[in-house]
Amino acid sequence: MKKVILITGASSGMGKETAKKLIKEGHTVYTVARRIEQMQDLKQSGGIPMHMDVTKEADIQRVVDVIIQKEGKIDVLWNNAGYGIYGSVEDIPLEDAIKQFDVNLFGLASITQKVVPYMRKAKSGTIINTSSMGGKMYFPLGAWYHASKHALEGFSDCLRLELKPFNINVVVLEPGLIATEFGSTVLSSLDKISKQSPYIDMMNKIAEGTRKSYETNNSSKPSVVSNTVSRIVNSKKPKTRYRFGKLAKPLVWMRIFLGDRLFDKIVTSQM
Template identity: 40%
Template sequence: MTQKRPVAFVTGASSGIGFSIAKHLKQHGFVVYAGARRVYKMNDLDDIGIHTLSLDVTDSESIQAAVQQIATAEGRLDVLVNNAGFGVFGAIEEVPLEKAKQQFDVNVFGVTEMSKAVLPLMRERHAGRIINISSVDGKIANPLGGWYVGSKFAVEGLSDSMRLELADFGIQVAVIEPGPIKSDWAKIAGEQLLEVSHDGPYQELSKQAAAFLQTVDAFGAQPEIIARKVVQAATARRPRTRYTAGVAAYAGLLGRRLLPDSALDAVLRQTGKLALRYQERSQDEN
């Protein structure tokens, strides 16, 4: 008998990292299901044989319908990649609580609700892997990113607890920690910062943070680098608990390990000021 190919489900697959993860898992022999709210943006995934479906990770009925569709068609689910997420930026004081709750609804509760929905399928076979896309910001705080940072810190902690809870059921949990990625993310985040704090007490800090985001983005990794880390976590006989992805992420986490909080705070504050000066000098030259 021909052994069935392993089945993977990727959330937030309409663009960027999720889109790349779905493609790479397909290339490595997985039957791939890709979920997102904007299904029309996944036509290219359909074209290469990936099953696309509507998914809103903040909607329990949407989650259950998607998982049931996979269970009915495949009878199994081997890998869940919790990738869906976004960033809310601005001072903790200034970001409206509604937006902050939305941040956690997607980045934190979306991860837990997706995981809870697939666990019965995995427990039934005493096998499975849950791969959570966190961030270097899940280890290193930065100014004006508190709500996003907080959500990723939460993903790190939840993943550790899940790993311990699920070990006896043969289910493994791994975390991917990307640094900056080449995308429109930094531009959008910078614009959001300036919009929230354009005339408030954090105006100058917002300019520094936006400049820092744009500078760091120039050294960002391609989404394919993160996708390859996911494939490693999905296929390794004994996956690591954490995979760092991208040169900037390695540098940041090394600084986190070596520097005391006060020194790291000083570095982060100074880099924002330097980035703004560099940006202003470049604009003057142009």
């Protein structure tokens, strides 16, 4: 069945790859991001790109209004926009931490609030929230990123129960290492921190591990995401969570079943 789909963070990586697949499947796909110039290929493929900053209420309202005016509904909202900053809690300015939450949680909540009334009225819809394996476990120097994803997990669980009476699905994605811009964003945030930081040795090891994971093809292709999202979109009763991509399942399993101290020991042994 052809559906009207809204995807945030669609200018690259998982969002763009999945948008292409959903367009090919015949769905009406609206793609939004700050970098609209990077979505022209989606337009040529049949998608409908629009500029939107998830931290700006006016942008969000405009996008939702346009889609409802043209289509009369939004069947699927994929909250995919997000990024990660890395650095010690001591080193990262609080305004950067606030921005992390503005994008990864509060912006997501804002667009969800604006879309839900239309889904509720239709008694149908699916909301997909991109969390991470980092929403279930953690690495040093990632406090604000992991905090935002842990918060998103709790937000999504509560939302799922609230919307169940209205036949609206809420699905959480927990990808592992995926070949996207995430690694370069992490490295960029570390580069901004003073080399005099007392955490410099830890920073160097995290940077080395990030390069190894993201710059040497040691991560899963975005197609694992597009295939998963396609299954969710085309399912009448999707699962509440989908965990996929390199290391996602084993690391989360270790976090859940090994306990804090043993998991801490495993993580620090890689440092």
